[in-house]
Amino acid sequence: MTIANDSRKPVIADVARLAGVSVPTVSRVLTGNIPVSQGLRERVEAAIKELDYRPSSLARSLRSGTKTMIAIFAASTAAYGYANTLAGIEEAAQAAGYSVVISAVKSADVADVQAALEGTLQQQLAGIIVLDFDPSAAEVLKQLPSSIPTVAASGFPVGQPGFPYAFIDEYAAGRQATEHLLSLGHRTVHHLGLFPLTQxxxxxxxxxxxxxxxxITPPPVLKASRAAKSGYEQGLRIAADPSVTAIFCSNDGLALAALRALHEKGVRVPEDVSIIGWDNQPFSEFTWPSLATVAPDFQDLGLRAFELLQQRLTGDTVVRDSKVRPALLLRESTTTASLRN
Known part of the structure; x- marks a missing residue:
């Protein structure tokens, strides 16, 4: 019996069909938990070789008795910071011989958290990393069993008690960005932020x-959501308010949307309004003018989070938090303050 080649990776059912045995028989050969006859073993092993089948990490861990899977809990896999942190964790985990399963948490609602936990915790997990970027992560950390080594990655000033953290020092970077704008002579700095999360x-x-x-008394936050349109709408309000001459944004997407609105209304950047973003997304260098921004190294955050988890997995009793300050990249979107007409 032969199986036609295709572009997908072979699965255990393909091995079973080629060997002429059941899926449970292939599983027994892979795990070694239940003896099979020498003839069946040879047929299964020949099929595995012909298909170049690579057993899942679960099968390998069951066979060796070593757990090799890391679970990551995150509210998003698409947003820039989340995606790049996940990439850093995956890179470090694979280099260390671990596989990764990512569980998306829809919200901080208890039912959504339980749904994310239920299937993932049935895996043979070596450890867990939680991206503590939003309220859903706090609920995940509350509900995780203490028996599984767990660490977190975050930009919040303080982490949940009981867990080692890899931090981005957002506080220092937010302060530096604001102080830079004040040093240019701006009387105040407005914050265009994801509300209420930003507070x-x-x-x-x-x-x-x-x-x-x-x-200086901080002005009210210019409230926005993750939708770029909200940044554009705030940009229109800023254009109509001559008292606003400097803006520090929660992310580059909001900054870009506000920049578009200002251009449309004839408000010059940076001559009339200076703008600093956050994230250093790839497009930020190529806006007009190029966007000054804070550049957190999210991939490094993922690498550092996995290093903390490795310390826990090797039995270290004291695992210290890791904190790195992002760089402030000064480009064309800020300049000395001037009064708007």
């Missing part, structure tokens, strides 16, 4: 404290 973030607190320490 719990380090970047918000750094902005707030930089203004307060300079004797």
């Amino acid at each position: 719990f973030s380090g970047r918000y607190q750094g902005w707030h404290d930089a203004l307060t320490d300079a004797g």
Whole structure:
């Protein structure tokens, strides 16, 4: 019996068909938990070789007694910061011989968290990494069993108690961005932020404290959502308010949308309004003008989170938090303050 070649990876059922045995028989050969006859074993092994079948990490771990799967819980796999942090974790995990399963958590609602946990915790997990970027992560950390080594990655100033953290020092970077704009002579700096999430973030607190320490009462947050349209709408309001001359944005997407609105209304950037974003997304270098931004190294955050997990997996009793300050990239979108007409 032969199986036609196709572009997909062979699965255990393909091995069973080629060997002329049942899927459970192939599983027994792979795990070694239940003896099979020498003839059946040879047929299965020949089929595995012909198909170049690679057993799943679960099968390998059952056979060796070693758990090799890492679970990651995240509210998003598409948003820039999430995706790049996940990439860093995957790179480090694969280099260390671990596979990764990613479980998306729809919201902080208990039912959504339970749904994300239920299937994932049935796997043979070596450890868990939680991307603590939003409220759903806090609920995940509350509900995880203490028996599985767990670490978290975050930009919040303080992590959930009981877990080692890899941090991005958002506070220091948010403060630096705000102080830079003040140093250019701007009387205040407005914050275009994801509300209400931004008020719990380090970047918000750094902005707030930089203004307060300079004797300036922080203006109300310019509220936005993850939808770029909300940044555009706030940009239209900014264009109509001559008192706004400097904006620090929660992310580059909001900054770009606001920049478009300002251009449409004839407000010059940076001559009339200076803008700093956050994330250093690839497009930020090529906007007109090029966008000044804070550049968190999310892939490094993922690598550092996995390093903390490895320390836990090797039995270290003291695992210290890791914190790195992002760089402020000064480009063309900021300049010395001037009064708008």
